[in-house]
Amino acid sequence: MDTAHLVDLLLAVGMVVLALQVVSERAVLRSIILFVVFGLVMALAWTRLQAPDLALAEAAIGAGVTGALMMMAWRRLLIINPDQPADTPRGRSRVAVPVALLAAALVATIGLSALNIDPHANGAGLIALDELTDTSLGNPVTGVLLLFRNLDTLLEMAVLLIALLGARAVSTPAHPNEAAVVETSAPLVGALLAILVPLSILIATHLLLAGTNEPGGAFQAGAVLAAGGVALVLTARLQPGERPGVVTQLAVTAGLLAFVGIGVGIMAFGEKLLVLPGTWAIYVIETAMMVSIGLTLALLFAGAPALVGRPK
Amino acid sequence: MTEILFVLAASVVFGIGVWGLLIAEHLLRKLLALNVMSSSVFIIMLVVAGGGPDGPDPVAQALILTGIVIAVAATAFALALMVSIYRKTGRASITEKGDDDR
Amino acid sequence: MNFQDGIAVVLLIAGCFFYLAGTVGLLRFGDVHSRLHALTKADNLGLMLVCAALAVLAADWRISALLALIWLLGLLAATVSAHLIARHARRGWE
Incomplete structure (x- = not known):
């Protein structure tokens, strides 16, 4: 062995x-x-x-x-x-x-028994790998998620939004300090946040940009962004708010809106539904998805419809 | 060899998840068991899909990635439901009527 | 096995020793503060040695810099979390 x-x-x-x-x-x-x-x-x-x-x-x-x-x-x-x-x-x-x-x-x-089945010569994975050479993407997983099976990804964003709305519907609003676990006054916490939050944004951006050619993508980036948000909620720098503002509502739905906007808008130019017109569209959609995923996960964690800054 | 090992281990993990789901009373524990089960299914999906020299089947990877995100969304919603059930009934478990005096 | 591999192996074994010591401390020590003491000190050193061994094996500046960054981030997270746990423990907060 x-x-x-x-x-x-x-x-x-x-x-x-x-x-x-x-x-x-x-x-x-x-x-x-x-x-x-x-x-x-x-x-x-x-x-x-x-x-x-x-x-x-x-x-x-x-x-x-x-x-x-x-x-x-x-x-x-x-x-x-x-x-x-x-x-x-x-x-x-x-x-x-x-x-x-x-x-x-x-x-x-x-x-x-499934292990013993010979892989199909025309399997979806092989076709995806073949088609990938015609695109500018180097990461086949991102290719499948955004080009070849993007209806799945679109509906996945919808599921995430529905989960947020459902959680909001069944729960009573969280108390402003309920989610804050760490004493806000503890030394080192401010120093940690000063490094951690910019770092989470940096790593999320890197994962997003690298995701077209290397491992990474909107989901991993969104989760890293959410981690930064969770750190802010835990230390009460961000507190559960009662009413989502326009920015929050836009950010939570950005992924879905960008996906549907580009995917349906392309039909006006004679293309089929959800055929993305190029690499720029992938970047736009992935960025919007990252913001939506990050904020949705952070809101689910805080158990609140919105996050507001700490009152001075 | 690696494939068979991972399929066997994931099957055992799936069985453990089923067992945990059945013996758990607390809803949080049921959710943990469900998440364990879904992880094992993801492993089997990837191993069974096979792949080439560049790594496993990209379609399977994308589906599993979708699955991981859906699992966390469903878990978050279920946790919100559990907290709300607890707030209303004072219990974090669901028992049948007449089952209370065990 | 050449000279480079030899250094890496020595560093790896030393790193594993510190991890082992830290874990033994975590399991054997009685109270929170001693356990944190064992964990933070021994494991941070262990992480450094393992990162150093991997850097020697990779023999590449980019990867070495990334490994150093990983160690620094691990150090930061360990420091602050140990600090917070110790504060809570002292105040008897559950």
């Missing part, structure tokens, strides 16, 4: 052990933290599978944003009722183990 396979084995065992701990740990907060670790091991697995785009997305969105959202939700529960037990008893279910074993066996059977 060579080193590469040893790494695979470590990652596989790590995933299984961490998944088991996530679901069987009794303290909820520990479960959430273990889930973040599970997400980071997943990111390593994506790297091993030569999918750096997915590794970036998993680390930023799967582990980072999801973990932050879960911790904030747990905090909200504690604010509503501070006497809440940190441990949650396991439910009793006689069918749990057999059903889980069956599910695992079913998935393994499907997966292993």
Whole structure:
């Protein structure tokens, strides 16, 4: 067994052990933290599978944003009722183990038999790679997301917006200080923010621009931007607001508007629906998507329809 | 070899997720289990799609990327629902009627 | 194995040793402050040694600069988070 396979084995065992701990740990907060670790091991697995785009997305969105959202939700529960037990008893279910074993066996059977199928000579992935040489894009994943299957991406932006609107509809407005976890007066916090927030904007811009040719793209960039927003919310530099202004509403819908605007507007020039007219259109749409994704995730984290600056 | 290993590990993780979903009472734990399940499905999707020397199938990668973002959107909405259920009922679990006195 | 690889291996092993020490400290020490002490000191040094080993292996200025940046960012995050955890622990805040 060579080193590469040893790494695979470590990652596989790590995933299984961490998944088991996530679901069987009794303290909820520990479960959430273990889930973040599970997400980071997943990111390593994506790297091993030569999918750096997915590794970036998993680390930023799967582990980072999801973990932050879960911790904030747990905090909200504690604010509503501070006497809440940190441990949650396991439910009793006689069918749990057999059903889980069956599910695992079913998935393994499907997966292993699908491995034996020879790849189709005209598979969508190969066609996408072929067509990519006609475009100026170097990253095939960005190509698929924005050129070949962009209806998926458009609807994905719609789903993100609907999730935000849905969350807004079911929740009562957050208290201005509810999301601020860190004492605003703590020394070093200001220094950290002074470095972290510009850095998150810089890295997001880099991921966005690099995303056309290298790993990266609007989703990873948006998540990094959201991380900067989360840091500002945690330190109360940004506080939940009650009423979204025009800027917030525009920023949240920018991705969708740019996509639909260009995708439908192009039909006036005799093109088909959602055929993007060139690299500039990809940059415009990706930038708008990054802003929308970042702000939407930050708003979902803050649990508020808008974010406002701290009152002086 | 790598493919088979990852498919097997992901299947086990999927089973663990199903088990966690069934035994969890707290809604937050159910969401964690669901997220674990979706991660394992993504791994299997990528491995099964195969690929060339330049890396895995780009269409599969794009679909999984979409899936990751949809998963976080759905999780965020579900968490908002959970908080609101807790605010109304004082419980972060959904139990059937008559199930309360366990 | 040439000279360059030899240096990298020594640095990697040293880095892993500090990570191991930091983790043992995290698990064995009793209170929050001692645990933070073990984590921040040992792991930051471990990260530096691992980054240095990778820089030696890469033998490229661009990659070395990026690795140095990664170490500095890790240092920044570790410093501030340890500081905040210690403050909360001292005030008995859960």
